[in-house]
Amino acid sequence: MTTTDINNYTHTQGQQAKTASALMARAPAAVKSRALRALARLLRENVQALQQDNARDLERAVAAGLDAPMVDRLRLTPKVLETCAQGCEQLAAMPDIIGEVSGMKQQPSGIRVGQMRVPIGVFGMIYESRPNVTIEAASLSIKSGNACILRGGSEAIDSNKALARLVVQALQEAGLPEHGVQLVQTTDRAAVGQLIAMPQFVDVIIPRGGKGLIERISAEAKVPVIKHLDGNCHTYVDDPCDLDMAVTVADNAKTQKYSPCNASEGLLVARGVAAQFLPRIGAVYAAKGVQMRACPEALALLQSVADVDVQAATEADWDTEYLAPIISVKVVAGLDEAIAHINQHGSHHTDAILTRDHMHAQRFLRDVDSASVMVNASTRFADGFEYGLGAEIGISTDKFHARGPVGIEGLTSLKWVVLGEGEVRQ
Amino acid sequence: MTTTDINNYTHTQGQQAKTASALMARAPAAVKSRALRALARLLRENVQALQQDNARDLERAVAAGLDAPMVDRLRLTPKVLETCAQGCEQLAAMPDIIGEVSGMKQQPSGIRVGQMRVPIGVFGMIYESRPNVTIEAASLSIKSGNACILRGGSEAIDSNKALARLVVQALQEAGLPEHGVQLVQTTDRAAVGQLIAMPQFVDVIIPRGGKGLIERISAEAKVPVIKHLDGNCHTYVDDPCDLDMAVTVADNAKTQKYSPCNASEGLLVARGVAAQFLPRIGAVYAAKGVQMRACPEALALLQSVADVDVQAATEADWDTEYLAPIISVKVVAGLDEAIAHINQHGSHHTDAILTRDHMHAQRFLRDVDSASVMVNASTRFADGFEYGLGAEIGISTDKFHARGPVGIEGLTSLKWVVLGEGEVRQ
Numbered sequence: 001m002t003t004t005d006i007n008n009y010t011h012t013q014g015q016q017a018k019t020a021s022a023l024m025a026r027a028p029a030a031v032k033s034r035a036l037r038a039l040a041r042l043l044r045e046n047v048q049a050l051q052q053d054n055a056r057d058l059e060r061a062v063a064a065g066l067d068a069p070m071v072d073r074l075r076l077t078p079k080v081l082e083t084c085a086q087g088c089e090q091l092a093a094m095p096d097i098i099g100e101v102s103g104m105k106q107q108p109s110g111i112r113v114g115q116m117r118v119p120i121g122v123f124g125m126i127y128e129s130r131p132n133v134t135i136e137a138a139s140l141s142i143k144s145g146n147a148c149i150l151r152g153g154s155e156a157i158d159s160n161k162a163l164a165r166l167v168v169q170a171l172q173e174a175g176l177p178e179h180g181v182q183l184v185q186t187t188d189r190a191a192v193g194q195l196i197a198m199p200q201f202v203d204v205i206i207p208r209g210g211k212g213l214i215e216r217i218s219a220e221a222k223v224p225v226i227k228h229l230d231g232n233c234h235t236y237v238d239d240p241c242d243l244d245m246a247v248t249v250a251d252n253a254k255t256q257k258y259s260p261c262n263a264s265e266g267l268l269v270a271r272g273v274a275a276q277f278l279p280r281i282g283a284v285y286a287a288k289g290v291q292m293r294a295c296p297e298a299l300a301l302l303q304s305v306a307d308v309d310v311q312a313a314t315e316a317d318w319d320t321e322y323l324a325p326i327i328s329v330k331v332v333a334g335l336d337e338a339i340a341h342i343n344q345h346g347s348h349h350t351d352a353i354l355t356r357d358h359m360h361a362q363r364f365l366r367d368v369d370s371a372s373v374m375v376n377a378s379t380r381f382a383d384g385f386e387y388g389l390g391a392e393i394g395i396s397t398d399k400f401h402a403r404g405p406v407g408i409e410g411l412t413s414l415k416w417v418v419l420g421e422g423e424v425r426q
Numbered sequence: 427m428t429t430t431d432i433n434n435y436t437h438t439q440g441q442q443a444k445t446a447s448a449l450m451a452r453a454p455a456a457v458k459s460r461a462l463r464a465l466a467r468l469l470r471e472n473v474q475a476l477q478q479d480n481a482r483d484l485e486r487a488v489a490a491g492l493d494a495p496m497v498d499r500l501r502l503t504p505k506v507l508e509t510c511a512q513g514c515e516q517l518a519a520m521p522d523i524i525g526e527v528s529g530m531k532q533q534p535s536g537i538r539v540g541q542m543r544v545p546i547g548v549f550g551m552i553y554e555s556r557p558n559v560t561i562e563a564a565s566l567s568i569k570s571g572n573a574c575i576l577r578g579g580s581e582a583i584d585s586n587k588a589l590a591r592l593v594v595q596a597l598q599e600a601g602l603p604e605h606g607v608q609l610v611q612t613t614d615r616a617a618v619g620q621l622i623a624m625p626q627f628v629d630v631i632i633p634r635g636g637k638g639l640i641e642r643i644s645a646e647a648k649v650p651v652i653k654h655l656d657g658n659c660h661t662y663v664d665d666p667c668d669l670d671m672a673v674t675v676a677d678n679a680k681t682q683k684y685s686p687c688n689a690s691e692g693l694l695v696a697r698g699v700a701a702q703f704l705p706r707i708g709a710v711y712a713a714k715g716v717q718m719r720a721c722p723e724a725l726a727l728l729q730s731v732a733d734v735d736v737q738a739a740t741e742a743d744w745d746t747e748y749l750a751p752i753i754s755v756k757v758v759a760g761l762d763e764a765i766a767h768i769n770q771h772g773s774h775h776t777d778a779i780l781t782r783d784h785m786h787a788q789r790f791l792r793d794v795d796s797a798s799v800m801v802n803a804s805t806r807f808a809d810g811f812e813y814g815l816g817a818e819i820g821i822s823t824d825k826f827h828a829r830g831p832v833g834i835e836g837l838t839s840l841k842w843v844v845l846g847e848g849e850v851r852q
Contacts, residue, residue, distance in 0.1 A: 022793075022795070025793075025795075026792060026793055099792065107812060109807065111803050111812070113813045113814060116791065116792075116799075118795075120826070121825060203825055203826065204826055224650060224826045242848070245847075245848035248848060248850055249848055249849075249850055251850075252851055253850075256850070256851050343448070352844075354848075365542065366525065366542075367448075367451075367452055369448070369451075369544075369547075370841065371842060373542075373841060373842070373844070374843075374846065375846060376847055377537050377844050377845070377850075378846075378849065378850045378851050380850070380851035381535065381846075381849070381851055382842070386533060386535060386537070386851070387533065387539045387842065388531060388533050388539060399547060399629055400630055400650040400826075400827050400839065401650075401826050401827040403839050403842070404841065413825040413826065415796065415798065415799060415829055415830065416797060416799070416808070416813065416829070417791055417798075417800075418798060418799070418803050418808075420800065420801065420802045421671075421802055422668070422671035422674060422802050423802075423803050423804065423807070424677075424679075424682070424804045424806070425678055425682050425804050425806035425812070
């Protein structure tokens with residue numbers, strides 16, 4: 001396609017989304033649920049066909065020399081598809097928050113004023129590799145009464161096209177507009193540039209992917225962006241603390257999975273418990289092959305641990321999101337230093353204190369400037385499903401609009417509703 | 427100042443604001459109230475001194491040939507200052523929403539998850555003429571636990587400097603950081619360009635002023651902007667409707683004041699009541715010198731009204747925010763056409779239906795895509811004070827983050843709070 005073709009194509013999609021969004025916004029809860037259940041059924045009925053389309057993406061990926069984890073993320077197994085189907089059914093069963101009116105109060109003038117929850121309108125989503133995100137985004141869009149335009153990775157284009165066809169079929173079965181969910185069918189990169197620069201059609205952009213992608217989109221977008229940048233998360237072991245619990249939680253926060261953004265990348269330990277705690281967690285990490293990058297004081301306490309992999313931390317370590325079996329370790333004087341370190345070096349994503357001290361817990365919750373602040377729990381819990389949101393369109397590291405895991409509510413806004421009996425302004 | 431000087435100056439203010447914001451965020455409610463009451467006292471104690479500083483701005487304005495309404499907006503009368511002082515006291519008396527934890531619920535894993543209301547951090551405000559906005563913004567910033575950087579109009583620089591000195595004095599009296607509220611002390615325009623492009627220090631920009639200013643800032647800002655664009659508001663007189671009420675409300679919505687953004691600029695009338703209603707409202711508008719720009723059908727019904735000032739509407743009239751004694755008038759078939767017209771030509775600010783029909787009222791509330799939707803009330807009510815917000819930092823025509831009148835809540839965000847007893851992710 002020429003640049004003009006791309007512009008026309010994206011413009012048309014924008015216009016269609018805008019038109020569809022008015023119909024999606026007023027769709028009754030039962031109709032949206034019908035579409036979601038139809039989509040679940042269609043996913044199950046089409047497992048084989050979807051795998052055939054997916055196979056073309058996989059072949060191309062292997063031929064292009066993508067590494068095994070990348071190819072794995074592309075794969076639509078029956079299990080992945082069943083999880084997608086169940087996700088749709090769970091959303092269908094959740095209460096519908098669109099149209100909810102809250103806070104209706106009478107004012108001195110006599111008018112009653114409240115707020116109604118309404119869809120944002122149209123969101124654009126830009127993501128990479130995993131084709132199942134197509135279904136996650138489409139189903140959240142349907143449930144929240146928005147229209148959306150989805151731009152998946154070029155490596156998953158055949159899978160995404162096949163999935164998007166089923167979404168359109170489900171929308172039509174339920175009597176919803178076919179343009180309620182649209183996939184950008186071209187893999188031309190120019191389409192992304194267009195999609196993020198149509199404020200007349202698109203209300204918000206949600207990029208999901210590497211930091212480079214998100215920074216580029218944020219810099220160029222002409223509409224608001226729900227950003228998810230780094231997760232440099234911390235676990236702080238306070239004094240006093242139940243050290244058995246601390247070992248279990250600090251272990252889980254780092255090693256339950258290394259790649260997620262909510263895994264802890266830094267371990268801070270209060271001086272008063274360091275001599276007891278560090279050799280214990282050091283042994284656990286040693287057994288799992290986790291490398292520690294330690295401050296001099298921690299280094300001294302860790303070096304005698306059997307099979308330990310520990311080295312001196314550099315300044316850069318405090319600011320690094322490893323996404324790997326590596327963790328930075330620092331002994332701090334206590335709560336104040338821990339909070340200061342986290343606010344300076346962390347990425348305002350998720351940070352936890354492990355403590356028995358009530359005042360320390362309260363201060364940590366108040367003063368740590370992160371989207372999720374935790375007491376006596378693993379940072380790995382920072383997740384839309386674990387928070388009971390029922391779904392997650394992304395995790396926001398912004399403070400504006402939505403912060404932390406973003407579920408259906410993050411795709412809505414509140415409009416003011418005023419009910420009167422002929423009141424006028426004096 | 428040279429460009430480098432301006433850059434250094436603005437950068438320093440940003441850094442100071444960021445540092446102050448952590449202290450403002452954790453300030454107890456009583457301390458913030460103390461600062462607000464001190465500010466009220468200082469404003470009353472310094473009426474004469476403030477008027478002397480204000481006189482220099484007024485002299486410059488007159489010498490520069492500013493028109494009388496502009497000069498009036500600049501004037502700090504004892505009444506204006508007393509209103510500012512009372513505003514500070516009202517804010518001090520309001521409940522403090524910072525630190526409020528809501529929705530704490532246990533999840534299947536055992537963790538309890540809720541949300542804590544916290545300040546956004548640092549906001550920048552850019553405004554024109556009225557120096558009392560300096561006090562409104564400063565007091566809202568203090569109450570909401572944010573730090574702020576204020577950039578008033580160059581025509582009010584002496585008044586703003588004098589007011590900002592009192593704000594700093596009030597902060598210090600209460601033991602709050604002096605950089606909690608900073609005024610940009612230079613009138614150089616380059617400072618605005620800097621202020622809106624420091625995402626490392628400033629979390630959100632709130633411009634208040636003409637459409638040109640707001641569009642320019644939105645286009646150039648590197649941080650989120652709470653925008654307030656046009657107010658092309660409508661009053662729709664439905665069938666069936668209490669026509670006595672409709673005359674009173676449609677009169678108030680247009681004529682109570684012509685310049686505010688929430689004044690109605692368009693009057694839509696259902697065909698079924700047009701022949702009865704239009705001559706009545708036409709007589710009211712004629713008596714007040716309001717010009718009507720009418721569709722052919724309305725024109726025919728209005729022409730016989732004594733002393734009427736009516737002319738045929740052009741297509742452009744439907745899209746115009748007059749801010750003047752002019753109103754566009756259109757006869758519509760009924761509810762559907764009214765909603766379609768409003769969504770197409772309105773500015774998504776504030777629109778009202780006057781009706782006796784419950785179903786029509788519900789559909790209007792749901793389907794009109796505006797920040798404020800009203801039943802049987804004057805559009806002039808769209809205002810933070812009338813909505814019970816206690817204060818208003820602006821009115822947002824965006825859907826993202828804050829919509830409609832923005833009070834203290836619009837200057838806050840919600841962070842997630844997780845309380846556990848050593849739970850780990852499975």
